[in-house]
Amino acid sequence: MSKTFFRPKVSSTKVTNWVDPSFDGFSETTSISAITATSLSVNNSSLRRKKVPSTLESSRFPASKGGNLSSSKQICGLENSKEYLSENEPWVDKYKPETQHELAVHKKKIEEVETWLKAEVLERQPKQGGSILLITGPPGCGKTTTIKILAKEHGIQVQEWINPVLPEFQKDDFKEILNPESSFHIFPYQSQIAVFKEFLLRATKYNQLQMLGDDLRTDKKIILVEDLPNQFYRDSHTLHEVLRKYVQIGRCPLIFIISDSLSGDNSQRLLFPKEIQEECAISNISFNPVAPTIMMKFLNRIVTVEANKNGGKIVPDKTSLEFLCQGCSGDIRSAINSLQFSSSTGKNNLRPRKKGMSSLKSDVVLSKSKRRQKTDRIFENQEVQAIGGKDVSLFLFRALGKILYCKRTPVTEVDSPRLPSHLSEYDRDTLLVQPEEVVEMSHMPGELFNLYLHQNYVDFFTEVDDLVRASEFLSFADILSGDWNTRSSLREYSTSIATRGVIHSNKSRGFAHCQGGGSSFRPLHKPQWFLINKKYRENCLAAKALFSDFCLPALCLQTQLLPYLTLLTIPMRNQAQISFIQDIGRLPLKRHFGRLKMEALTDRENGMIEVDSGDEAQLTGGQSAEEALGEPIQSAEPETWSLPLSQNSGNELPASQPQPFSAQGDVEEEDMIIEDYESDGT
Numbered sequence: 001m002s003k004t005f006f007r008p009k010v011s012s013t014k015v016t017n018w019v020d021p022s023f024d025g026f027s028e029t030t031s032i033s034a035i036t037a038t039s040l041s042v043n044n045s046s047l048r049r050k051k052v053p054s055t056l057e058s059s060r061f062p063a064s065k066g067g068n069l070s071s072s073k074q075i076c077g078l079e080n081s082k083e084y085l086s087e088n089e090p091w092v093d094k095y096k097p098e099t100q101h102e103l104a105v106h107k108k109k110i111e112e113v114e115t116w117l118k119a120e121v122l123e124r125q126p127k128q129g130g131s132i133l134l135i136t137g138p139p140g141c142g143k144t145t146t147i148k149i150l151a152k153e154h155g156i157q158v159q160e161w162i163n164p165v166l167p168e169f170q171k172d173d174f175k176e177i178l179n180p181e182s183s184f185h186i187f188p189y190q191s192q193i194a195v196f197k198e199f200l201l202r203a204t205k206y207n208q209l210q211m212l213g214d215d216l217r218t219d220k221k222i223i224l225v226e227d228l229p230n231q232f233y234r235d236s237h238t239l240h241e242v243l244r245k246y247v248q249i250g251r252c253p254l255i256f257i258i259s260d261s262l263s264g265d266n267s268q269r270l271l272f273p274k275e276i277q278e279e280c281a282i283s284n285i286s287f288n289p290v291a292p293t294i295m296m297k298f299l300n301r302i303v304t305v306e307a308n309k310n311g312g313k314i315v316p317d318k319t320s321l322e323f324l325c326q327g328c329s330g331d332i333r334s335a336i337n338s339l340q341f342s343s344s345t346g347k348n349n350l351r352p353r354k355k356g357m358s359s360l361k362s363d364v365v366l367s368k369s370k371r372r373q374k375t376d377r378i379f380e381n382q383e384v385q386a387i388g389g390k391d392v393s394l395f396l397f398r399a400l401g402k403i404l405y406c407k408r409t410p411v412t413e414v415d416s417p418r419l420p421s422h423l424s425e426y427d428r429d430t431l432l433v434q435p436e437e438v439v440e441m442s443h444m445p446g447e448l449f450n451l452y453l454h455q456n457y458v459d460f461f462t463e464v465d466d467l468v469r470a471s472e473f474l475s476f477a478d479i480l481s482g483d484w485n486t487r488s489s490l491r492e493y494s495t496s497i498a499t500r501g502v503i504h505s506n507k508s509r510g511f512a513h514c515q516g517g518g519s520s521f522r523p524l525h526k527p528q529w530f531l532i533n534k535k536y537r538e539n540c541l542a543a544k545a546l547f548s549d550f551c552l553p554a555l556c557l558q559t560q561l562l563p564y565l566t567l568l569t570i571p572m573r574n575q576a577q578i579s580f581i582q583d584i585g586r587l588p589l590k591r592h593f594g595r596l597k598m599e600a601l602t603d604r605e606n607g608m609i610e611v612d613s614g615d616e617a618q619l620t621g622g623q624s625a626e627e628a629l630g631e632p633i634q635s636a637e638p639e640t641w642s643l644p645l646s647q648n649s650g651n652e653l654p655a656s657q658p659q660p661f662s663a664q665g666d667v668e669e670e671d672m673i674i675e676d677y678e679s680d681g682t
């Protein structure tokens with residue numbers, strides 16, 4: 001691709017071409033140079049993309065005052081540039097779908113979106129408020145394309161928000177603003193959020209400008225927001241306010257498209273938490289990555305067309321395409337780009353190479369017998385795509401499933417000899433996955449992954465002896481990551497021991513042939529460790545603050561002194577002490593005490609650590625130095641302490657944490673009475 005291709009596409013001449021020229025005679029000479037970047041935010045980006053040729057044309061051949069010669073040159077240049085473009089046009093644009101049948105998206109998803117559009121746009125009641133749809137899914141799975149195509153098919157206008165590039169504030173601007181003689185007293189800058197709000201207001205009130213190729217016979221329209229102002233990521237409450245207001249005053253449906261991220265920043269949860277979704281009745285449609293079979297179909301189509309066109313030019317073979325489909329994580333945009341790139345280099349270099357191997361060697365490996373190829377596929381995760389291979393990522397839900405269901409493939413004597421008979425109890429079929437890679441692909445710290453494993457492994461065992469062995473492995477893993485001195489170097493071993501330990505202990509899943517019966521779906525849950533650890537830390541601080549007179553470390557207070565005081569029914573000084581001692585100073589034998597409602601882990605969630613809760617510090621060994629040494633911390637006055645979590649109503653827990661069943665209720669039922677008495681001031 002030449003440099004011209006990447007030239008900035010926003011030019012004044014180009015802007016004039018977006019709009020249907022009302023005065024044809026003036027169109028060549030008139031240039032709207034005053035159109036600001038802000039006004040670019042209200043337009044149709046697909047049209048903008050379509051107009052790339054005109055950008056190039058106009059930048060190469062500036063409009064002259066209409067001589068014949070120059071205009072014929074212009075036409076000639078136009079054709080050249082068209083040819084140039086069709087050759088170099090990105091294939092994602094060249095082969096972009098035009099109808100819903102050409103979409104590489106599952107039919108059900110298309111139907112879901114279509115049903116929503118019908119209900120909220122086409123059959124919309126006049127006084128219906130602003131309805132909101134949130135579309136989520138991995139990048140490049142066709143979310144935007146689906147909306148645009150369906151909108152086109154149903155004659156719905158799409159008014160799209162694009163983050164404006166606001167002009168920079170210059171030093172001299174202050175002088176202008178502060179100058180009393182200046183007629184321009186209004187502060188000329190607006191925050192992105194203000195511009196966004198204004199856009200929403202205008203877009204919902206007025207029809208859009210007619211662009212070239214637009215059919216404005218319809219007054220049905222949607223507002224599409226894919227690119228939210230950055231400020232909302234820092235302050236999501238502002239967005240929530242905007243949403244609340246929009247639901248009341250909006251006159252047309254508003255669609256947000258948010259791409260899933262596997263790197264841990266969960267924008268969807270931050271920007272559209274469940275409470276807001278419920279409050280504003282936001283519908284949510286979640287797209288899946290493009291399935292390899294569907295992807296393969298579309299890539300094949302492109303390859304066939306390109307091969308016919310270029311007759312003889314090297315095109316990737318079937319195996320290379322399969323690798324490409326595997327390596328692009330369901331991102332059709334990335335797959336098509338990789339295909340184009342590999343074809344343009346003239347080499348068939350889509351094939352993967354093994355980590356640490358030359359691609360030559362990997363080709364040799366791949367060309368071996370069919371059986372060998374099958375085994376290679378088993379370890380597909382170890383391979384790296386030569387071109388365009390994305391980081392293969394797994395959602396936590398799937399990563400845990402891979403460990404807990406631990407699929408295997410039968411091993412024959414030829415592949416690997418069986419263990420001798422005295423070791424036969426350790427004999428297993430070959431695993432389909434490498435546990436360490438699964439953890440790596442989940443983009444989670446090993447310790448956090450271990451926590452999720454610990455929470456969920458029990459349901460996958462059928463023999464209690466196996467369970468005992470698995471829990472021993474988890475304990476070993478815990479010890480390895482427990483000591484801050486050696487943690488960093490032993491972290492990876494800890495994950496290996498936990499994952500492989502759980503897998504190996506489970507004899508009922510040790511062979512490919514005996515996995516069928518136990519592989520029915522089991523829900524997965526989030527670890528309760530965070531809640532329990534949080535409660536423990538709060539209890540430590542509260543104990544130290546409430547019973548500072550005893551000058552004992554928190555552990556000693558909670559495990560020795562307070563249970564002792566409870567038994568003695570010693571009179572306490574104040575209500576806080578009484579409540580605290582009631583809560584932690586005894587182990588009630590009530591049936592449901594302390595059982596926590598478990599929160600299900602959904603298939604699109606990342607393992608999140610509550611940043612402000614200090615869980616991260618705790619997870620990484622986070623006892624403070626004072627706590628570790630058993631020094632009492634006099635960090636707060638008893639009065640300023642709120643009661644520990646177990647004594648609060650469960651409502652104050654973050655939504656992502658399990659909620660305790662009414663522990664308080666149990667406390668109230670308890671027949672123990674601790675007397676209160678007036679302090680004599682000591």
Ligand SMILES: Nc1ncnc2c1ncn2[C@@H]1O[C@H](COP(=O)(O)OP(=O)(O)OP(=O)(O)O)[C@@H](O)[C@H]1O
Pocket residue numbers: 092093095096097102103104105137138139140141142143144145146257258259298332333336
């Ligand atoms: N059959 C197809 N189905 C869907 N998209 C296709 C197809 N063929 C080519 N494409 C191209 O793939 C790209 C898909 O990108 P799209 O913007 O729709 O994805 P997205 O899910 O919205 O991702 P992102 O959130 O990263 O923008 C588009 O450029 C589209 O033209």
